[in-house]
Amino acid sequence: xxxxxxxxxxxxxxxxxxxxxxxxxxxxxxxxxxxxxxxxxxxxxxxxxxxxxxxxxxxxxxxxxxxxxxxxxxxxxxxxxxxxxxxxxxxxxxxxxxxxxxxxxxxxxxxxxxxxxxxxxxxxxxxxxxxxxxxxxxxxxxxxxxxxxxxxxxxxxxxxxxxxxxxxxxxxxxxxxxxxxxxxxxxxxxxxxxxxxxxxxxxxxxxxxxxxxxxxxxxxxxxxxxxxxxxxxxxxxxxxxxxxxxxxxxxxxxxxxxxxxxxxxxxxxxxxxxxxxxxxxxxxxxxxxxxxxxxxxxxxxxxxxxxxxxxxxx
Amino acid sequence: xxxxxxxxxxxxxxxxxxxxxxxxxxxxxxxxxxxxxxxxxxxxxxxxxxxxxxxxxxxxxxxxxxxxxxxxxxxxxxxxxxxxxxxxxxxxxxxxxxxxxxxxxxxxxxxxxxxxxxxxxxxxxxxxxxxxxxxxxxxxxxxxxxxxxxxxxxxxxxxxxxxxxxxxxxxxxxxxxxxxxxxxxxxxxxxxxxxxxxxxxxxxxxxxxxxxxxxxxxxxxxxxxxxxxxxxxxxxxxxxxxxxxxxxxx
Numbered sequence: 001x002x003x004x005x006x007x008x009x010x011x012x013x014x015x016x017x018x019x020x021x022x023x024x025x026x027x028x029x030x031x032x033x034x035x036x037x038x039x040x041x042x043x044x045x046x047x048x049x050x051x052x053x054x055x056x057x058x059x060x061x062x063x064x065x066x067x068x069x070x071x072x073x074x075x076x077x078x079x080x081x082x083x084x085x086x087x088x089x090x091x092x093x094x095x096x097x098x099x100x101x102x103x104x105x106x107x108x109x110x111x112x113x114x115x116x117x118x119x120x121x122x123x124x125x126x127x128x129x130x131x132x133x134x135x136x137x138x139x140x141x142x143x144x145x146x147x148x149x150x151x152x153x154x155x156x157x158x159x160x161x162x163x164x165x166x167x168x169x170x171x172x173x174x175x176x177x178x179x180x181x182x183x184x185x186x187x188x189x190x191x192x193x194x195x196x197x198x199x200x201x202x203x204x205x206x207x208x209x210x211x212x213x214x215x216x217x218x219x220x221x222x223x224x225x226x227x228x229x230x231x232x233x234x235x236x237x238x239x240x241x242x243x244x245x246x247x248x249x250x251x252x253x254x255x256x257x258x259x260x261x262x263x264x265x266x267x268x269x270x271x272x273x274x275x276x277x278x279x280x281x282x283x284x285x286x287x288x289x290x291x292x293x294x295x296x297x298x299x300x301x302x303x304x305x306x307x308x309x310x311x312x313x314x
Numbered sequence: 315x316x317x318x319x320x321x322x323x324x325x326x327x328x329x330x331x332x333x334x335x336x337x338x339x340x341x342x343x344x345x346x347x348x349x350x351x352x353x354x355x356x357x358x359x360x361x362x363x364x365x366x367x368x369x370x371x372x373x374x375x376x377x378x379x380x381x382x383x384x385x386x387x388x389x390x391x392x393x394x395x396x397x398x399x400x401x402x403x404x405x406x407x408x409x410x411x412x413x414x415x416x417x418x419x420x421x422x423x424x425x426x427x428x429x430x431x432x433x434x435x436x437x438x439x440x441x442x443x444x445x446x447x448x449x450x451x452x453x454x455x456x457x458x459x460x461x462x463x464x465x466x467x468x469x470x471x472x473x474x475x476x477x478x479x480x481x482x483x484x485x486x487x488x489x490x491x492x493x494x495x496x497x498x499x500x501x502x503x504x505x506x507x508x509x510x511x512x513x514x515x516x517x518x519x520x521x522x523x524x525x526x527x528x529x530x531x532x533x534x535x536x537x538x539x540x541x542x543x544x545x546x547x548x549x550x551x552x553x554x555x556x557x558x559x560x561x562x563x564x
Protein backbone atom coordinates (compact mmCIF):
# COMPACT_ATOMS: atom_id res chain seq x y z
CA UNK A 1 0.00 0.00 0.00
CA UNK A 2 2.61 2.51 1.11
CA UNK A 3 4.88 1.29 -1.63
CA UNK A 4 2.29 2.12 -4.26
CA UNK A 5 1.88 5.61 -2.79
CA UNK A 6 5.60 6.31 -2.73
CA UNK A 7 6.43 4.83 -6.12
CA UNK A 8 6.30 8.02 -8.21
CA UNK A 9 8.76 9.67 -5.83
CA UNK A 10 11.30 6.94 -6.45
CA UNK A 11 10.62 6.08 -10.05
CA UNK A 12 11.48 9.05 -12.20
CA UNK A 13 11.96 7.32 -15.51
CA UNK A 14 9.05 8.43 -17.71
CA UNK A 15 8.85 5.08 -19.50
CA UNK A 16 8.68 3.17 -16.22
CA UNK A 17 6.02 5.39 -14.73
CA UNK A 18 4.03 5.17 -17.94
CA UNK A 19 4.02 1.41 -17.56
CA UNK A 20 2.91 1.76 -13.95
CA UNK A 21 0.04 4.02 -14.95
CA UNK A 22 -1.04 1.54 -17.60
CA UNK A 23 -0.87 -1.26 -15.05
CA UNK A 24 -3.14 0.63 -12.67
CA UNK A 25 -5.52 1.64 -15.44
CA UNK A 26 -5.90 -1.83 -16.91
CA UNK A 27 -6.07 -3.39 -13.47
CA UNK A 28 -8.99 -1.05 -12.81
CA UNK A 29 -10.67 -1.99 -16.09
CA UNK A 30 -10.06 -5.63 -15.23
CA UNK A 31 -11.63 -5.14 -11.81
CA UNK A 32 -14.68 -3.53 -13.43
CA UNK A 33 -14.93 -6.37 -15.95
CA UNK A 34 -14.40 -8.99 -13.28
CA UNK A 35 -17.52 -7.96 -11.36
CA UNK A 36 -19.64 -9.26 -14.17
CA UNK A 37 -17.30 -11.49 -16.17
CA UNK A 38 -15.61 -13.05 -13.17
CA UNK A 39 -18.15 -13.37 -10.39
CA UNK A 40 -21.24 -13.88 -12.54
CA UNK A 41 -19.27 -15.49 -15.40
CA UNK A 42 -20.96 -13.36 -18.06
CA UNK A 43 -17.98 -13.21 -20.40
CA UNK A 44 -18.25 -9.85 -22.06
CA UNK A 45 -15.85 -9.03 -24.88
CA UNK A 46 -17.43 -5.64 -25.47
CA UNK A 47 -16.41 -3.53 -22.53
CA UNK A 48 -14.72 -1.14 -24.96
CA UNK A 49 -18.27 0.13 -25.59
CA UNK A 50 -18.33 1.66 -22.11
CA UNK A 51 -14.69 2.70 -22.17
CA UNK A 52 -15.45 4.60 -25.37
CA UNK A 53 -18.71 6.11 -24.15
CA UNK A 54 -16.94 7.41 -21.06
CA UNK A 55 -14.11 8.81 -23.15
CA UNK A 56 -16.39 10.51 -25.68
CA UNK A 57 -18.84 11.89 -23.11
CA UNK A 58 -16.19 13.70 -21.11
CA UNK A 59 -14.31 14.85 -24.24
CA UNK A 60 -17.43 16.24 -25.90
CA UNK A 61 -18.38 18.01 -22.68
CA UNK A 62 -14.86 19.41 -22.40
CA UNK A 63 -14.19 20.45 -25.98
CA UNK A 64 -17.69 21.55 -26.99
CA UNK A 65 -18.93 22.99 -23.72
CA UNK A 66 -15.81 23.62 -21.65
CA UNK A 67 -17.06 21.41 -18.85
CA UNK A 68 -14.35 19.98 -16.59
CA UNK A 69 -13.52 16.30 -17.07
CA UNK A 70 -14.13 15.87 -13.34
CA UNK A 71 -17.79 16.39 -14.15
CA UNK A 72 -17.34 14.62 -17.47
CA UNK A 73 -15.96 11.48 -15.88
CA UNK A 74 -19.11 11.07 -13.82
CA UNK A 75 -21.35 12.01 -16.73
CA UNK A 76 -19.56 9.42 -18.84
CA UNK A 77 -20.14 6.83 -16.14
CA UNK A 78 -23.85 7.64 -16.11
CA UNK A 79 -24.09 7.52 -19.92
CA UNK A 80 -22.38 4.12 -19.94
CA UNK A 81 -24.58 2.87 -17.16
CA UNK A 82 -27.72 3.90 -19.03
CA UNK A 83 -26.40 2.42 -22.29
CA UNK A 84 -25.75 -0.89 -20.57
CA UNK A 85 -29.46 -1.37 -19.86
CA UNK A 86 -30.71 -1.81 -23.45
CA UNK A 87 -27.45 -3.47 -24.51
CA UNK A 88 -27.80 -5.91 -21.63
CA UNK A 89 -31.47 -6.51 -22.37
CA UNK A 90 -30.44 -7.66 -25.85
CA UNK A 91 -27.25 -9.55 -25.05
CA UNK A 92 -28.42 -11.34 -21.89
CA UNK A 93 -30.96 -13.22 -23.99
CA UNK A 94 -27.95 -15.22 -25.08
CA UNK A 95 -25.74 -17.45 -23.03
CA UNK A 96 -22.12 -18.51 -23.13
CA UNK A 97 -20.15 -17.81 -26.30
CA UNK A 98 -23.16 -16.27 -28.02
CA UNK A 99 -23.33 -13.65 -25.30
CA UNK A 100 -19.63 -12.87 -25.79
CA UNK A 101 -20.09 -12.47 -29.55
CA UNK A 102 -23.08 -10.17 -29.10
CA UNK A 103 -21.10 -7.93 -26.77
CA UNK A 104 -18.28 -7.67 -29.32
CA UNK A 105 -20.85 -6.45 -31.80
CA UNK A 106 -22.14 -3.72 -29.48
CA UNK A 107 -18.68 -2.16 -29.16
CA UNK A 108 -18.13 -2.40 -32.92
CA UNK A 109 -21.48 -0.78 -33.66
CA UNK A 110 -20.70 2.10 -31.34
CA UNK A 111 -17.32 2.54 -33.01
CA UNK A 112 -19.04 2.77 -36.41
CA UNK A 113 -21.54 5.27 -35.09
CA UNK A 114 -18.81 7.53 -33.80
CA UNK A 115 -16.97 7.22 -37.12
CA UNK A 116 -20.09 8.67 -38.77
CA UNK A 117 -20.74 11.43 -36.21
CA UNK A 118 -18.44 13.84 -38.00
CA UNK A 119 -20.05 17.14 -37.00
CA UNK A 120 -20.63 16.21 -33.46
CA UNK A 121 -17.77 13.92 -32.51
CA UNK A 122 -15.05 14.55 -35.11
CA UNK A 123 -15.54 11.29 -37.02
CA UNK A 124 -12.52 9.20 -37.92
CA UNK A 125 -10.05 12.05 -37.48
CA UNK A 126 -10.65 12.27 -33.79
CA UNK A 127 -9.52 15.27 -31.86
CA UNK A 128 -6.83 16.32 -29.46
CA UNK A 129 -7.61 17.44 -25.95
CA UNK A 130 -6.46 21.07 -25.56
CA UNK A 131 -3.37 21.07 -23.41
CA UNK A 132 -3.77 23.57 -20.61
CA UNK A 133 -0.52 22.75 -18.87
CA UNK A 134 -0.91 22.59 -15.13
CA UNK A 135 -4.67 22.48 -14.70
CA UNK A 136 -5.69 19.99 -12.03
CA UNK A 137 -9.25 21.34 -12.12
CA UNK A 138 -9.38 20.22 -15.76
CA UNK A 139 -7.81 16.86 -14.88
CA UNK A 140 -4.48 17.85 -16.41
CA UNK A 141 -1.24 17.46 -14.54
CA UNK A 142 2.24 18.73 -15.35
CA UNK A 143 4.04 15.48 -14.61
CA UNK A 144 3.05 11.86 -14.74
CA UNK A 145 2.75 11.54 -10.98
CA UNK A 146 -0.67 13.20 -10.99
CA UNK A 147 -2.02 10.66 -13.44
CA UNK A 148 -0.43 7.89 -11.47
CA UNK A 149 -2.25 8.90 -8.29
CA UNK A 150 -5.54 9.36 -10.13
CA UNK A 151 -5.26 5.87 -11.60
CA UNK A 152 -4.39 4.55 -8.16
CA UNK A 153 -7.53 6.15 -6.71
CA UNK A 154 -9.66 4.64 -9.47
CA UNK A 155 -8.24 1.20 -8.81
CA UNK A 156 -8.82 1.62 -5.07
CA UNK A 157 -12.45 2.58 -5.73
CA UNK A 158 -12.89 -0.48 -7.93
CA UNK A 159 -11.40 -2.78 -5.31
CA UNK A 160 -13.48 -1.33 -2.48
CA UNK A 161 -16.68 -1.71 -4.52
CA UNK A 162 -15.73 -5.28 -5.39
CA UNK A 163 -15.06 -6.05 -1.74
CA UNK A 164 -18.38 -4.62 -0.61
CA UNK A 165 -20.27 -6.56 -3.27
CA UNK A 166 -18.36 -9.76 -2.56
CA UNK A 167 -19.30 -9.61 1.11
CA UNK A 168 -22.96 -8.80 0.58
CA UNK A 169 -25.92 -10.79 -0.72
CA UNK A 170 -25.02 -9.56 -4.19
CA UNK A 171 -21.75 -11.46 -4.15
CA UNK A 172 -23.53 -14.70 -3.34
CA UNK A 173 -26.13 -14.07 -6.03
CA UNK A 174 -23.47 -13.28 -8.63
CA UNK A 175 -21.49 -16.44 -7.96
CA UNK A 176 -24.71 -18.45 -7.95
CA UNK A 177 -25.59 -17.03 -11.38
CA UNK A 178 -22.09 -17.87 -12.58
CA UNK A 179 -22.41 -21.43 -11.33
CA UNK A 180 -25.92 -22.38 -12.46
CA UNK A 181 -28.51 -19.84 -13.54
CA UNK A 182 -31.45 -22.23 -13.41
CA UNK A 183 -30.62 -23.48 -9.95
CA UNK A 184 -30.19 -19.88 -8.83
CA UNK A 185 -33.66 -18.98 -10.10
CA UNK A 186 -35.08 -21.96 -8.24
CA UNK A 187 -34.04 -20.44 -4.93
CA UNK A 188 -35.41 -17.04 -5.71
CA UNK A 189 -32.53 -15.25 -7.41
CA UNK A 190 -33.95 -12.71 -9.86
CA UNK A 191 -31.35 -13.55 -12.49
CA UNK A 192 -32.28 -10.93 -15.11
CA UNK A 193 -32.25 -8.17 -12.53
CA UNK A 194 -28.94 -9.08 -10.89
CA UNK A 195 -27.31 -9.34 -14.31
CA UNK A 196 -28.66 -5.94 -15.29
CA UNK A 197 -27.52 -4.36 -12.04
CA UNK A 198 -23.99 -5.73 -12.15
CA UNK A 199 -23.68 -4.79 -15.81
CA UNK A 200 -24.61 -1.20 -14.91
CA UNK A 201 -22.00 -1.04 -12.17
CA UNK A 202 -19.38 -2.63 -14.39
CA UNK A 203 -20.17 -0.25 -17.27
CA UNK A 204 -20.04 2.78 -14.99
CA UNK A 205 -16.57 1.90 -13.72
CA UNK A 206 -15.25 1.04 -17.18
CA UNK A 207 -16.38 4.45 -18.44
CA UNK A 208 -14.35 6.19 -15.72
CA UNK A 209 -11.28 4.47 -17.15
CA UNK A 210 -12.19 5.77 -20.62
CA UNK A 211 -12.23 9.38 -19.48
CA UNK A 212 -8.99 8.94 -17.62
CA UNK A 213 -7.30 7.41 -20.62
CA UNK A 214 -8.12 10.20 -23.10
CA UNK A 215 -7.12 12.80 -20.53
CA UNK A 216 -3.85 10.96 -20.17
CA UNK A 217 -3.02 10.59 -23.85
CA UNK A 218 -4.66 13.91 -24.94
CA UNK A 219 -6.26 12.34 -27.95
CA UNK A 220 -9.44 10.55 -28.91
CA UNK A 221 -10.70 8.81 -32.02
CA UNK A 222 -13.15 5.95 -32.46
CA UNK A 223 -10.43 3.35 -33.04
CA UNK A 224 -8.76 4.24 -29.73
CA UNK A 225 -11.89 4.70 -27.67
CA UNK A 226 -13.68 1.58 -28.84
CA UNK A 227 -10.58 -0.51 -29.39
CA UNK A 228 -11.21 -4.23 -29.32
CA UNK A 229 -7.92 -4.48 -27.43
CA UNK A 230 -9.51 -2.80 -24.42
CA UNK A 231 -12.25 -5.42 -24.35
CA UNK A 232 -9.80 -8.26 -24.69
CA UNK A 233 -7.34 -6.84 -22.18
CA UNK A 234 -10.11 -6.41 -19.59
CA UNK A 235 -11.01 -10.08 -19.87
CA UNK A 236 -7.46 -11.32 -20.28
CA UNK A 237 -5.94 -9.76 -17.17
CA UNK A 238 -8.80 -11.16 -15.12
CA UNK A 239 -8.55 -14.63 -16.61
CA UNK A 240 -4.78 -14.80 -16.19
CA UNK A 241 -4.91 -13.41 -12.66
CA UNK A 242 -7.96 -15.35 -11.55
CA UNK A 243 -11.58 -14.52 -12.37
CA UNK A 244 -14.04 -13.99 -9.58
CA UNK A 245 -11.34 -12.98 -7.12
CA UNK A 246 -10.69 -9.55 -5.65
CA UNK A 247 -7.02 -9.32 -6.58
CA UNK A 248 -6.99 -11.52 -9.67
CA UNK A 249 -7.24 -8.69 -12.24
CA UNK A 250 -4.57 -6.68 -10.40
CA UNK A 251 -2.18 -9.58 -10.38
CA UNK A 252 -2.94 -10.39 -14.00
CA UNK A 253 -2.27 -6.83 -15.12
CA UNK A 254 0.86 -6.50 -13.01
CA UNK A 255 2.29 -9.47 -14.92
CA UNK A 256 0.92 -8.94 -18.40
CA UNK A 257 1.15 -5.21 -18.92
CA UNK A 258 4.88 -4.77 -18.16
CA UNK A 259 5.65 -7.96 -20.06
CA UNK A 260 3.84 -6.63 -23.09
CA UNK A 261 5.44 -3.18 -22.83
CA UNK A 262 8.95 -4.52 -22.30
CA UNK A 263 8.66 -7.04 -25.09
CA UNK A 264 7.45 -4.24 -27.31
CA UNK A 265 10.46 -2.07 -26.50
CA UNK A 266 13.01 -4.88 -26.72
CA UNK A 267 11.73 -6.80 -29.69
CA UNK A 268 9.33 -4.37 -31.34
CA UNK A 269 12.06 -2.79 -33.47
CA UNK A 270 13.23 -6.16 -34.73
CA UNK A 271 11.34 -8.35 -37.14
CA UNK A 272 7.68 -7.38 -37.20
CA UNK A 273 5.44 -9.20 -34.79
CA UNK A 274 8.05 -11.13 -32.83
CA UNK A 275 6.98 -9.45 -29.59
CA UNK A 276 3.37 -10.52 -30.20
CA UNK A 277 4.40 -14.12 -30.73
CA UNK A 278 6.39 -14.19 -27.52
CA UNK A 279 3.55 -12.49 -25.66
CA UNK A 280 1.03 -15.00 -26.99
CA UNK A 281 3.27 -17.89 -26.01
CA UNK A 282 3.51 -16.56 -22.45
CA UNK A 283 -0.27 -16.19 -22.32
CA UNK A 284 -0.87 -19.72 -23.53
CA UNK A 285 1.63 -21.13 -21.08
CA UNK A 286 0.01 -19.34 -18.14
CA UNK A 287 -3.53 -20.33 -19.11
CA UNK A 288 -2.57 -23.98 -19.67
CA UNK A 289 -0.57 -24.14 -16.48
CA UNK A 290 -3.07 -22.33 -14.23
CA UNK A 291 -6.53 -22.33 -15.84
CA UNK A 292 -8.11 -20.91 -12.69
CA UNK A 293 -5.68 -18.02 -12.56
CA UNK A 294 -2.37 -17.23 -10.96
CA UNK A 295 -3.97 -15.92 -7.79
CA UNK A 296 -4.32 -19.55 -6.70
CA UNK A 297 -0.56 -19.63 -6.19
CA UNK A 298 -0.72 -16.87 -3.63
CA UNK A 299 -3.81 -17.77 -1.63
CA UNK A 300 -3.93 -21.20 -0.17
CA UNK A 301 -7.22 -22.97 0.25
CA UNK A 302 -6.61 -22.96 4.01
CA UNK A 303 -7.03 -19.24 4.43
CA UNK A 304 -9.94 -18.98 1.98
CA UNK A 305 -12.77 -20.22 4.19
CA UNK A 306 -13.89 -17.25 6.03
CA UNK A 307 -16.95 -19.28 5.37
CA UNK A 308 -19.11 -16.21 5.27
CA UNK A 309 -17.52 -14.52 2.31
CA UNK A 310 -18.85 -16.58 -0.54
CA UNK A 311 -15.62 -18.31 -1.38
CA UNK A 312 -14.34 -19.25 -4.74
CA UNK A 313 -11.60 -21.78 -4.73
CA UNK A 314 -8.22 -20.95 -6.15
CA UNK B 315 -59.16 -27.33 4.50
CA UNK B 316 -57.70 -24.68 2.18
CA UNK B 317 -56.02 -25.67 -1.03
CA UNK B 318 -52.28 -25.04 -1.15
CA UNK B 319 -52.04 -26.02 -4.80
CA UNK B 320 -54.74 -26.34 -7.41
CA UNK B 321 -53.71 -27.49 -10.89
CA UNK B 322 -56.47 -27.32 -13.50
CA UNK B 323 -56.43 -28.48 -17.10
CA UNK B 324 -52.68 -28.25 -17.47
CA UNK B 325 -51.36 -28.99 -20.98
CA UNK B 326 -47.85 -28.95 -22.38
CA UNK B 327 -46.59 -30.13 -25.73
CA UNK B 328 -43.01 -30.44 -26.90
CA UNK B 329 -43.29 -30.60 -30.67
CA UNK B 330 -45.42 -33.65 -31.35
CA UNK B 331 -45.08 -35.03 -27.84
CA UNK B 332 -47.88 -34.49 -25.38
CA UNK B 333 -45.88 -34.25 -22.17
CA UNK B 334 -48.78 -33.22 -19.96
CA UNK B 335 -52.43 -33.42 -21.02
CA UNK B 336 -55.41 -32.01 -19.16
CA UNK B 337 -53.80 -32.60 -15.81
CA UNK B 338 -55.79 -31.55 -12.77
CA UNK B 339 -55.11 -32.22 -9.14
CA UNK B 340 -55.25 -30.39 -5.86
CA UNK B 341 -53.16 -30.47 -2.70
CA UNK B 342 -54.55 -29.32 0.63
CA UNK B 343 -52.51 -27.26 3.03
CA UNK B 344 -50.30 -29.43 5.20
CA UNK B 345 -50.82 -32.50 3.03
CA UNK B 346 -48.11 -34.65 1.43
CA UNK B 347 -49.02 -35.84 -2.04
CA UNK B 348 -46.95 -38.11 -4.26
CA UNK B 349 -46.80 -37.91 -8.03
CA UNK B 350 -45.85 -41.29 -9.50
CA UNK B 351 -45.76 -42.93 -12.88
CA UNK B 352 -43.40 -44.52 -15.37
CA UNK B 353 -40.48 -42.60 -16.86
CA UNK B 354 -41.73 -40.04 -19.35
CA UNK B 355 -45.15 -39.86 -17.71
CA UNK B 356 -44.84 -36.10 -17.25
CA UNK B 357 -43.94 -35.86 -13.56
CA UNK B 358 -40.87 -33.68 -13.91
CA UNK B 359 -42.57 -31.68 -16.66
CA UNK B 360 -45.40 -30.99 -14.25
CA UNK B 361 -42.87 -29.72 -11.71
CA UNK B 362 -41.23 -27.56 -14.36
CA UNK B 363 -44.62 -26.11 -15.25
CA UNK B 364 -45.54 -25.38 -11.64
CA UNK B 365 -42.16 -23.87 -10.81
CA UNK B 366 -42.11 -21.63 -13.88
CA UNK B 367 -39.38 -23.29 -15.95
CA UNK B 368 -41.86 -24.16 -18.69
CA UNK B 369 -44.91 -22.18 -19.66
CA UNK B 370 -48.02 -24.33 -20.04
CA UNK B 371 -49.95 -24.28 -23.33
CA UNK B 372 -53.17 -24.23 -21.34
CA UNK B 373 -54.40 -24.55 -17.82
CA UNK B 374 -54.00 -22.79 -14.53
CA UNK B 375 -51.86 -23.32 -11.46
CA UNK B 376 -53.02 -21.69 -8.25
CA UNK B 377 -50.75 -21.75 -5.22
CA UNK B 378 -52.38 -20.40 -2.09
CA UNK B 379 -54.92 -18.70 -4.33
CA UNK B 380 -52.32 -17.01 -6.52
CA UNK B 381 -51.90 -17.77 -10.23
CA UNK B 382 -48.39 -19.06 -10.97
CA UNK B 383 -48.69 -19.34 -14.75
CA UNK B 384 -46.58 -16.63 -16.35
CA UNK B 385 -44.33 -16.14 -13.34
CA UNK B 386 -40.59 -16.64 -13.71
CA UNK B 387 -39.02 -19.34 -11.51
CA UNK B 388 -37.63 -16.82 -9.01
CA UNK B 389 -41.07 -15.24 -8.65
CA UNK B 390 -42.65 -18.64 -8.07
CA UNK B 391 -40.06 -19.25 -5.36
CA UNK B 392 -40.74 -15.83 -3.85
CA UNK B 393 -44.43 -16.69 -3.66
CA UNK B 394 -43.57 -19.56 -1.33
CA UNK B 395 -43.24 -22.51 -3.69
CA UNK B 396 -39.76 -24.05 -3.65
CA UNK B 397 -38.45 -27.00 -5.62
CA UNK B 398 -35.50 -29.34 -5.68
CA UNK B 399 -33.95 -30.79 -8.83
CA UNK B 400 -33.85 -34.43 -9.77
CA UNK B 401 -30.13 -34.16 -10.34
CA UNK B 402 -28.60 -32.11 -7.52
CA UNK B 403 -27.42 -28.75 -8.75
CA UNK B 404 -25.17 -27.34 -6.04
CA UNK B 405 -23.10 -24.23 -6.63
CA UNK B 406 -19.88 -26.24 -6.64
CA UNK B 407 -17.47 -23.42 -5.98
CA UNK B 408 -19.33 -22.28 -2.89
CA UNK B 409 -19.29 -23.84 0.53
CA UNK B 410 -22.35 -25.62 1.82
CA UNK B 411 -23.09 -22.64 4.05
CA UNK B 412 -22.75 -20.14 1.19
CA UNK B 413 -25.04 -22.28 -0.98
CA UNK B 414 -27.78 -22.26 1.61
CA UNK B 415 -27.25 -18.59 2.45
CA UNK B 416 -27.92 -17.79 -1.19
CA UNK B 417 -31.38 -19.27 -0.68
CA UNK B 418 -31.86 -17.48 2.62
CA UNK B 419 -31.18 -14.08 1.03
CA UNK B 420 -34.59 -14.30 -0.63
CA UNK B 421 -36.28 -13.32 2.63
CA UNK B 422 -33.57 -11.25 4.26
CA UNK B 423 -30.68 -9.47 2.55
CA UNK B 424 -28.63 -9.11 5.72
CA UNK B 425 -25.66 -11.43 5.81
CA UNK B 426 -25.95 -12.20 9.53
CA UNK B 427 -29.65 -13.04 9.40
CA UNK B 428 -29.16 -15.14 6.27
CA UNK B 429 -26.29 -17.04 7.87
CA UNK B 430 -28.43 -17.72 10.92
CA UNK B 431 -31.30 -19.04 8.86
CA UNK B 432 -28.97 -21.05 6.64
CA UNK B 433 -27.39 -22.71 9.67
CA UNK B 434 -30.84 -23.73 10.92
CA UNK B 435 -31.70 -25.32 7.59
CA UNK B 436 -28.31 -27.05 7.44
CA UNK B 437 -28.74 -28.39 10.96
CA UNK B 438 -32.23 -29.62 10.10
CA UNK B 439 -30.98 -31.75 7.20
CA UNK B 440 -28.02 -32.95 9.29
CA UNK B 441 -25.22 -31.33 7.31
CA UNK B 442 -23.74 -29.08 10.00
CA UNK B 443 -20.46 -30.96 10.13
CA UNK B 444 -19.85 -30.15 6.47
CA UNK B 445 -20.94 -26.55 6.57
CA UNK B 446 -17.56 -25.34 5.32
CA UNK B 447 -16.98 -28.03 2.71
CA UNK B 448 -17.11 -27.07 -0.91
CA UNK B 449 -20.39 -28.22 -2.40
CA UNK B 450 -18.52 -29.97 -5.21
CA UNK B 451 -16.91 -32.28 -2.64
CA UNK B 452 -20.18 -33.70 -1.29
CA UNK B 453 -21.40 -37.28 -1.60
CA UNK B 454 -24.75 -38.04 -3.26
CA UNK B 455 -26.75 -38.12 -0.06
CA UNK B 456 -25.14 -34.93 1.18
CA UNK B 457 -25.82 -33.27 -2.16
CA UNK B 458 -29.50 -34.11 -1.69
CA UNK B 459 -29.38 -32.74 1.83
CA UNK B 460 -27.85 -29.55 0.51
CA UNK B 461 -30.48 -29.29 -2.21
CA UNK B 462 -33.18 -29.64 0.43
CA UNK B 463 -31.54 -27.19 2.85
CA UNK B 464 -31.18 -24.61 0.09
CA UNK B 465 -34.86 -24.91 -0.80
CA UNK B 466 -35.90 -24.76 2.87
CA UNK B 467 -33.83 -21.62 3.41
CA UNK B 468 -36.18 -19.78 1.07
CA UNK B 469 -38.93 -20.46 3.65
CA UNK B 470 -41.43 -22.16 1.37
CA UNK B 471 -44.98 -23.05 2.28
CA UNK B 472 -45.14 -25.60 -0.49
CA UNK B 473 -42.19 -27.83 -1.34
CA UNK B 474 -41.81 -29.75 -4.62
CA UNK B 475 -39.38 -32.63 -4.21
CA UNK B 476 -38.19 -34.22 -7.45
CA UNK B 477 -36.82 -37.71 -6.81
CA UNK B 478 -34.87 -36.80 -3.73
CA UNK B 479 -34.28 -40.46 -2.98
CA UNK B 480 -32.89 -41.66 -6.29
CA UNK B 481 -29.52 -43.26 -5.78
CA UNK B 482 -29.79 -43.52 -2.01
CA UNK B 483 -29.27 -46.79 -0.15
CA UNK B 484 -32.03 -48.23 2.11
CA UNK B 485 -30.65 -46.65 5.30
CA UNK B 486 -30.41 -43.29 3.61
CA UNK B 487 -33.94 -43.67 2.29
CA UNK B 488 -35.14 -44.19 5.85
CA UNK B 489 -33.37 -40.99 6.88
CA UNK B 490 -34.93 -39.10 4.01
CA UNK B 491 -38.39 -40.43 4.86
CA UNK B 492 -37.92 -39.28 8.45
CA UNK B 493 -36.88 -35.80 7.28
CA UNK B 494 -39.90 -35.46 5.03
CA UNK B 495 -42.10 -36.61 7.91
CA UNK B 496 -40.65 -33.88 10.11
CA UNK B 497 -41.20 -31.24 7.44
CA UNK B 498 -44.79 -32.33 7.14
CA UNK B 499 -45.25 -32.14 10.91
CA UNK B 500 -44.00 -28.57 10.76
CA UNK B 501 -46.99 -27.83 8.55
CA UNK B 502 -45.22 -27.72 5.21
CA UNK B 503 -47.23 -28.83 2.20
CA UNK B 504 -45.22 -31.29 0.09
CA UNK B 505 -45.56 -32.67 -3.41
CA UNK B 506 -43.10 -35.44 -4.07
CA UNK B 507 -42.13 -37.16 -7.30
CA UNK B 508 -40.60 -40.49 -6.48
CA UNK B 509 -39.97 -43.99 -7.75
CA UNK B 510 -39.14 -45.55 -4.41
CA UNK B 511 -42.55 -47.01 -3.54
CA UNK B 512 -41.58 -47.92 -0.02
CA UNK B 513 -40.85 -44.26 0.69
CA UNK B 514 -44.04 -43.08 -0.99
CA UNK B 515 -46.11 -45.45 1.09
CA UNK B 516 -44.48 -44.03 4.20
CA UNK B 517 -44.86 -40.34 3.50
CA UNK B 518 -47.79 -39.74 1.14
CA UNK B 519 -51.34 -39.34 2.25
CA UNK B 520 -52.53 -39.28 -1.32
CA UNK B 521 -51.03 -40.45 -4.61
CA UNK B 522 -51.61 -39.08 -8.09
CA UNK B 523 -50.60 -41.50 -10.86
CA UNK B 524 -49.56 -40.19 -14.27
CA UNK B 525 -49.10 -42.07 -17.51
CA UNK B 526 -48.45 -40.48 -20.90
CA UNK B 527 -49.06 -37.07 -19.39
CA UNK B 528 -52.49 -37.93 -18.09
CA UNK B 529 -53.79 -38.68 -14.65
CA UNK B 530 -54.87 -42.30 -14.60
CA UNK B 531 -55.62 -42.63 -10.90
CA UNK B 532 -55.73 -40.75 -7.65
CA UNK B 533 -56.29 -41.99 -4.14
CA UNK B 534 -54.84 -43.18 -0.88
CA UNK B 535 -51.76 -45.43 -1.04
CA UNK B 536 -53.83 -48.54 -0.29
CA UNK B 537 -56.28 -47.71 -3.09
CA UNK B 538 -53.49 -47.06 -5.54
CA UNK B 539 -51.61 -50.32 -5.05
CA UNK B 540 -54.72 -52.33 -5.86
CA UNK B 541 -55.84 -50.18 -8.78
CA UNK B 542 -55.71 -52.31 -11.94
CA UNK B 543 -54.81 -49.40 -14.25
CA UNK B 544 -51.92 -48.41 -12.06
CA UNK B 545 -50.64 -51.94 -11.83
CA UNK B 546 -50.77 -52.31 -15.58
CA UNK B 547 -49.13 -48.95 -16.34
CA UNK B 548 -46.56 -48.71 -13.62
CA UNK B 549 -46.33 -51.02 -10.66
CA UNK B 550 -46.36 -54.34 -12.49
CA UNK B 551 -48.54 -57.30 -11.66
CA UNK B 552 -46.25 -58.55 -8.93
CA UNK B 553 -46.59 -55.42 -6.88
CA UNK B 554 -50.07 -55.89 -5.42
CA UNK B 555 -48.88 -59.03 -3.67
CA UNK B 556 -45.71 -57.49 -2.39
CA UNK B 557 -47.21 -54.13 -1.43
CA UNK B 558 -45.35 -52.63 1.47
CA UNK B 559 -42.31 -54.85 1.00
CA UNK B 560 -38.78 -53.60 0.50
CA UNK B 561 -38.66 -53.83 -3.25
CA UNK B 562 -38.38 -50.90 -5.55
CA UNK B 563 -40.49 -51.75 -8.61
CA UNK B 564 -38.02 -50.04 -10.88
